[in-house]
Amino acid sequence: MDILKTPAEMQEWRRAHPATLGFVPTMGYLHDGHLSLVRRAREENDLVAVSIFVNPTQFGPNEDYERYPRDEERDLALLREAGVDAVYLPTPAVMYPPGYETYVTVERVSQRLEGERRPGHFRGVATVVLKLFNATQPTRAYFGRKDAQQLRVLQAMVRDLDLPVEIVPCDIVREPDGLAMSSRNVYLSPEQRSAATVLYRALTKAKQAYDDGERDADTLRELVRGTIAAEPLAEIDYVSLADDVTLEELEGRVERPALLSLVVRFGQTRLLDNVELR
Numbered sequence: 001m002d003i004l005k006t007p008a009e010m011q012e013w014r015r016a017h018p019a020t021l022g023f024v025p026t027m028g029y030l031h032d033g034h035l036s037l038v039r040r041a042r043e044e045n046d047l048v049a050v051s052i053f054v055n056p057t058q059f060g061p062n063e064d065y066e067r068y069p070r071d072e073e074r075d076l077a078l079l080r081e082a083g084v085d086a087v088y089l090p091t092p093a094v095m096y097p098p099g100y101e102t103y104v105t106v107e108r109v110s111q112r113l114e115g116e117r118r119p120g121h122f123r124g125v126a127t128v129v130l131k132l133f134n135a136t137q138p139t140r141a142y143f144g145r146k147d148a149q150q151l152r153v154l155q156a157m158v159r160d161l162d163l164p165v166e167i168v169p170c171d172i173v174r175e176p177d178g179l180a181m182s183s184r185n186v187y188l189s190p191e192q193r194s195a196a197t198v199l200y201r202a203l204t205k206a207k208q209a210y211d212d213g214e215r216d217a218d219t220l221r222e223l224v225r226g227t228i229a230a231e232p233l234a235e236i237d238y239v240s241l242a243d244d245v246t247l248e249e250l251e252g253r254v255e256r257p258a259l260l261s262l263v264v265r266f267g268q269t270r271l272l273d274n275v276e277l278r
Contacts, residue, residue: 001076001079001080001084001085001086001087002085002086002087003076003086003087003089004086004087004088005088005089005090005091005094006088006094007090007094007131007134007135010049010086010088010135010136010173012135012137013086014136014137016113017047017086018127019045019046019047020044020045020046020047020139020140021045021046021047021048021049021136021137021138021139021140022040022041022042022044022045022047022048022049022138022139022140022141023041023048023049023050023051023132023133023136023138023140023141023142023165024037024041024048024049024050024141024142025050025051025053025082025128025129025132025141025143026039026050026051026052026053026075026076026237027053027054027055027068027183028052028053028054028069028070028071028072028183029068029069029070029071029075029076029183029186030074030075030079030183031173031181031182031183032086032173032181033146033172033173033180033181033182035078035082036144036170036171036173037142037143037144037170038050038079038082038084038142039082040076040142040168040170041140041142042082042083042167044194045139045140046139047085047086047167048084048085048086049084049085049086049087049088049091049136050079050084050086050087050088050136051087051088051090051132051136052072052075052087052088052089053088053089053095053128053132054068054070054077055095055124055128056092056096056124057096057103057120057124057127057128058120058121058122058125058128059121059124060118060119060121061119062115062231063112063118064184064219065070065189068183069183069184069186072089077182088132088135088136088177092133095131100151102108102127103124103126103127104123104126104127104130104157105122105123105125105126106122106126106153106156106157106160108151108246109149109152109153109156109245109246109247110122110126110153111112112240112242112247112248112249113149113238113240113242113247113261113263114149114150114227114263114272115149117237117238118177122149122150123154123178125150125153125154126153126154126157127158128152130157131142133163133165133172138165139165139166140165140166140167140168141154141166141167141168142168142170143166143167143168143169143170144170144171144172144173145170145172145274145276146168146172146173146180146181146182146272146273147272148259148261148274149261151167151169152245152247154167154171155167171183172273172274174200177197178197178199178200178201178204179193179196179197179199179200180198180199180200180271180272180273182271184269184270185269187267187268187269188266188267188269189267191233192233192266192267192269195231195233195234195264195266196234196264196271198227198228198230198231198234198264199228199234199262199264199271199273200273201227201259202223202224202225202227202228202239202262203224203260203262203273204275204277205215205223205224205227205273206220206221206223206224206260207260207275207277209223209262210254210277215254215255216252216253217241217250217251217252217253217254217258218251220241220254220260220277221239221240221241221260224260224262225237225239228264230272233266233267234264234265234266235264235265235266236262236263236265237262237263237264237265237270238262238263238265239260239261239262240259240260240261240262241254241258241260241277242258242259242261243256243257243259244257244258244259244276244277244278245255245257247259249259254277257276257277257278258276258277258278259274259276259277260274260275260276260277261274262274
């Protein structure tokens with residue numbers, strides 16, 4: 001497994017390996033959700049590359065950049081075991097050298113939900129992913145559906161900038177009790193970890209109602225809110241039922257594919273999850 005630390009090194013490696021390349025961008029502290037993306041990339045491409053980079057430009061001033069969990073040695077061991085061919089491991093100084101001033105903004109789809117609550121977040125995401133694409137030059141890039149808005153922002157960026165990479169959405173990987181796997185789950189106390197299972201229960205309850213014929217947007221949102229409100233450790237940030245593509249909030253009858261998503265706090269830990277209604 002080759003470890004590359006600068007764009008020039010990564011690009012040189014890519015020129016020497018012109019086969020199809022599946023790419024999995026990560027911020028490290030890997031779990032089976034990440035590894036499921038690696039396995040999918042392994043199945044569909046000749047080669048697999050993974051990046052590990054905790055991107056400072058997507059964190060707000062009061063967010064958890066400094067304490068974001070990191071374990072590079074463990075991550076590299078897991079990737080080696082998974083048969084990854086190359087790991088791109090740049091530093092912030094390499095990605096954003098002195099004088100750096102170019103950013104990517106995806107307009108409409110980034111302005112709602114997380115974009116509204118975390119100004120600048122998706123500018124940081126789009127910028128770093130474009131830079132990672134430029135360095136790795138992948139055939140396909142793999143992203144989990146858990147970060148649903150991020151996925152749609154990156155799909156729009158690839159479409160609008162004519163990037164020669166296929167975005168491959170991959171299903172959410174969950175713990176046996178339904179909690180979506182996330183590096184931030186490590187922040188939860190045992191009591192909060194137990195309480196966090198309410199997220200999937202709430203989403204599942206609303207999805208079941210939808211599958212049974214319920215189409216009123218407010219009713220579906222309220223099913224989620226009511227379920228979560230019964231958990232005293234959970235503090236709702238938002239519950240959204242939005243158009244699956246534009247993320248515009250839906251009112252009245254749900255007549256087209258929709259994304260039911262939420263963000264809930266447990267203490268200082270902010271967790272997001274979603275289900276697609278089709």
